[in-house]
Amino acid sequence: MSSAISIDPHYLVARLKALLAIASPTGFxxxxxxxxxxxxxxxxxxxxLTRRGAIRARRPGAARRPARGIVSHLDTLGAQVKLLKPNGRLELVPIGHWSAxxxxxxxxxxxxxxxxxRGSILPLKASGHTFNEEVDTQPSGWRHVELRVDALARNQHDLTQLGIDVGDIVAxxxxxxxxxxxxxxSRHLDDxxxxxxxxxxxxxxxxxxxxTPVDTYWLFTIxxxxxxxxSAVVTPDIASLVAIDNGTTAPGQNSSEFGVTLVMADQTGPFDYHLCKKLFELCGTNGIRVQKDVFRYYRSDAASAVEAGHDVRTALLAFGVDASHGYERIHLHALIxxxxxxxxxxxxQIEIERDAEETAVGLKGFTHQKVPEAEQDLTPEDGQEG
Known part of the structure; x- marks a missing residue:
């Protein structure tokens, strides 16, 4: 096993730039x-490819099972046209969960x-010269913004003539x-x-x-x-699924824009004990900075796989993102x-060989969760009260 893995930062950045240049809100x-x-x-x-375009690519290993899967998603946040407004502007609804x-x-x-x-998303009261302080005091929310189209769009009829309709995707x-x-x-660093x-x-x-000791599957969801x-891209050969997604560097969180953030749980519950333990130990063995975190308002591809009925071990590796689902910021150190x-x-190497089969009779080869007893020195030091 090589301990000197070299990630090409120029290649990574080039791929990210190319991806950001393509609009891909969910559904598009x-x-x-x-x-x-x-x-x-x-x-x-x-x-x-699945019917709708989720990607599954296999890199052969020494054995077919228990295969490992790595997954991230190509879709981003966006919006859809909810209504053609009488003033020639567009009411929107969000694609995904993000704040207006x-x-x-x-x-x-x-x-x-x-x-x-092309167009701009503006608050309903956008002109300071007209509304003065009301620009600052008006409510915030999707019902309080509208999309101004950069075309002759004075009313609903003009919008219809342009071919704009309810349900159109907005990137x-x-x-x-x-x-x-x-x-x-950038926006859309997630994911x-x-x-x-x-x-x-x-x-x-x-x-x-x-x-690699087993086949690896490279999965990209939409x-x-x-x-x-x-939910629809995992195969029965995959026993362990590691999602790659953003971590949230915010007050009350332990994520960082540097190193690996190993997520121990999200709103769907804890990630797999054994897989998380292995990933954490690999960081220590190979000198990779790592910190753990738990997210309250977060779910990933891993959750959807389990909820769809795939009996896979799951983990989430995150790169710290500041202002997630907004103007996001990351650092190349975390990505590498x-x-x-x-x-x-x-x-x-594979440590849980039993994972090669979806089910097995009896306890042979089944895992343990043995935790060593904590060392407890209850003897007070000199000068301390007992």
Whole structure:
């Protein structure tokens, strides 16, 4: 096993930039799927697509089972047209869960039957010269913003003539910035940065000719932001599924924009004890910075896989994101750290051989959760009261 895994930062950043350049709100992911599938094929993997476009690509290992899966999602937050308003503007509903506070001021594209239009999402009272302090005191929420289309759109009739209709998809501009100090600021880093991490890990494995004890599956989903996620892309061969997604660096959280954030639980409950323990130990063995966190208001592809009935061990590796689901910020250090851990994990030996079968008779080979007794020195030191 190599301990000197080299992740190419230039490749990782290039893939992230390419992904951010393609609009892919949930329900409008075909072009992102095409780009990712082509890159996987270039890296030598056979690509299988579900009907709607989730990607499953297999990299052969020494044995077929118990296979390991790595998953991230191609879909992002966005919006849809809810109503053509009498004033020629558009009422919106969000795709995914994100605050209208982050929508205000955003530039956006509307995908209509007659073409793509540009526009801005504005509060209902947007002119300080007209509304004065009411601009600051008006409520915040999706019913209190509207999309101004950059075309002749004075009323509902004009909007109809443009081909704009209820249900049209609206993509929010990412507005990315890649800073020389390693920070990356953009919308939709959740989870295009996760996709870039996976591709960078795969590129490193191919470049360094890393061999794995079992097959590895590289999964890319298209509906995570609306809760569908990995419900239809996992195969029975996969025994362990590791999701790559954002961690939240916010007050009360232990996530960081540096190193790996190993998520121990989210709103659906704890992740697999044995898989999390293995990933944490791999960080220590290979000198990868790691911190643990627990999320209250969070779910990932791993949750959707389990809820769909797949009996897989799950874990979540996160790169710390500041202002998640808004103008997000990450650091390249975290992305490279997660990619390194993915490679070390995939080349590590199988410890639970029983996982090769979905069910097995009896307890032979079943796991233990033995916790060593804590050392308790109850003798007070000199000078301390007993």
């Amino acid at each position: 992911t075909d072009e992102a799927v095409r780009q990712t599938a082509r890159e996987l094929e270039r890296l030598g993997l056979e690509v299988v 506070r982050f929508a205000e001021g955003a530039r956006a594209s509307i995908f209509s039957v007659k073409g793509t239009y 929010i501009d990412p507005a990315p910035e890649f800073l020389e100090n390693g920070f990356i600021v 295009k940065a996760g996709v870039a991490v996976m591709l960078a890990a795969l590129e490193a494995m191919n470049r360094e000719r890393v061999e 509906g995570e932001e609306v809760g569908v996620g990995a 750290s997660v990619a390194k851990l993915v490679v070390h994990y995939l080349q590590s």
